[in-house]
Amino acid sequence: MIVEMSQTADADEARALQETLAARFGAVHTVWSATGRLVVCHSAGDDAEPGEVAGLAGVRRVVTSPGPYHLAARALRPAGSRVRVHGVEFGGPGFVVLAGPCAVESTDQLARSAEAVAGAGAALLRGGAYKPRTSPYAFQGLGVEGLRMLGRQRAVSGLGVVSEATQPEEVAKVAEHVDMVQIGTRNMQNYALLKEAGRCGRPVLLKRGFAATAEEWLCAAEYIMSEGNPDVVLCERGIRGYGRETRFTLDLAIVPVVKRLSHLPVVVDPSHATGVPELVVPMTLAAAAAGADGVIVDVHADPSAALCDGGQALLPDDFKALMGDLERVLVACGRELERP
Template sequence: MIIELSSTATSRDADTLAASLTARYGRVHPVLLGANWLLVLPGAGGAAAAEVAGLPGVDRVVPTAGPFHLAERALRPAGSVVSVSGVDIGGPGFTVVAGPCAVETEEQLARSASAVASAGAALLRGGAYKPRTSPYAFQGLGEEGLRLLARQRERGGLGVVTEATQPAEVQLVAEYADMVQIGTRNMQNFALLKEVGRCGRPVLLKRGMAATVEEWLCAAEYVLSEGNPDVVLCERGIRAYGQETRFTLDLSIIPVVKKLTHLPVIVDPSHSTGSPFLVAPMTVAAAAAGADGVIVDVHADPASARCDGAQAILPQDFERLMEELAPVVEAGGRRLTRAHRGLQPLVA
């Protein structure tokens, strides 16, 4: 159960009510989610709702089943929209995030950023910190990569989405990025999830490669419970049996997750399939299935890429994809989200 307090409630009001309810209903979790104080009562049943609804300062009571509560659709039945530097993810738009898997050089990033911006991408992706399967693989440029991303935002106006891989990196990444990504390998790194919940930036949470939907949404709950309302889920494929694709892109999960949660859901057709020729059809299929967007790997010279070049598509193929995608999005009663140009850099 969730208790939403009135808009005038203070932290003292929330703490006082939480203390009075703890003895009766077990542990109560006060959360300042956006501008509203919420009290999460994991163990309270339907009978408690009527009693609690009449208490002073209570605006409404939302019955929830758990084990995730703040992520449940019941809290925001119309769905949530997450704004990233003026670009909305969720709602009537379909948002395309694109760029190289990893930042390698200024020239490489500039070529990809220019290409995706001119083709109509709304946000720029690029990894400065890269968690890799092998310790000998390219691990990213670190802070220098973040600087290069910020420079591209200043020049081209696309907001930046980039990954943090450990709690100690989060504040630095948040200084440069417009959205902090949590990768599949870190979906259940709970210390990291708590830290991004406090970082003041929207969060892109990728599904773990072997995670159930419940585990995925509970991971989102960690971020929400720290007071960050701006979480976007990303389906990026689960473990496959065969070798025809890198992972199995579970498009059937999109309507399931959108029924369960108010959080926006996007799809990663690049990391899931591992094949450039599958990116376009899976992007179109994701739009048809009701996804709120996609995140796509684009590299001007995939053969020379230091990270996941085998799955990246060329700029001209991305341009063609955007042309093919538009009528599918429009047929579903939506529109392609456009970038908010003229952004100022977060870091000089």
């Protein structure tokens, strides 16, 4: 249950209400939102009626939510949430394309990729400065220098930038240089990292763990939101399967499922899900048709020389062709590309 306090409630009313709720429910959690103060009430075996709480002094409205996540539940914002990143909006009528290399490797490599994705009409530039890899011997990213390169490309291209934080102590540094902080699939349940992301003052792109249920994914989002950050965008990037034809199994059905459960925008990563450039195009178009709010696509000027996941990256010309196909699908769906 979420209790939204009246904006006219004074400090004494707010304190008295929180004390009453704490006595009734046990532990309660207070979060500031754009509309005011929200109090999350959760206890095992809760049998309180919303009307019982709605009548308390200082209460504007009471929202009941179905599961262990409350702030992320669709019931809180039935019309859906919109998340703005560097002038681009997720969750509105537009479709957002984030594109760029999986990892920042050099000034020249990033510049060529940024020029390609900006010229083709992408809304945001992505690139990893910190890379959690399966093998400890694989390229792990350039760290702070990679973040600085992204900042320079923002100034050149005009695109907002997105990059990943992998540890709590990295979050503040990443947030200093980027417009949106990414939490990768391997860290979806790194709760210390999620809490830090919730306090970073930047929108957060939260990738689904490759063995996570929808409830686990939304509870991970709840960790971020419970720290006062409502600007979370979910990203489906494929789940573990048993075939070898694709890198993972792209679960497009989860897009409408999660949109029914949650008000948060949802984007899709067809590059990491399929691992095959030839499949990125049809899965991008399918994501748009399935109602996703955007996609994140790997683009590299020279995939054969890439230090990270080059095998799944599109060449600039192929990405440009994809953007043309995507516009036609969006028009058929009554939508359009979100432009920076």
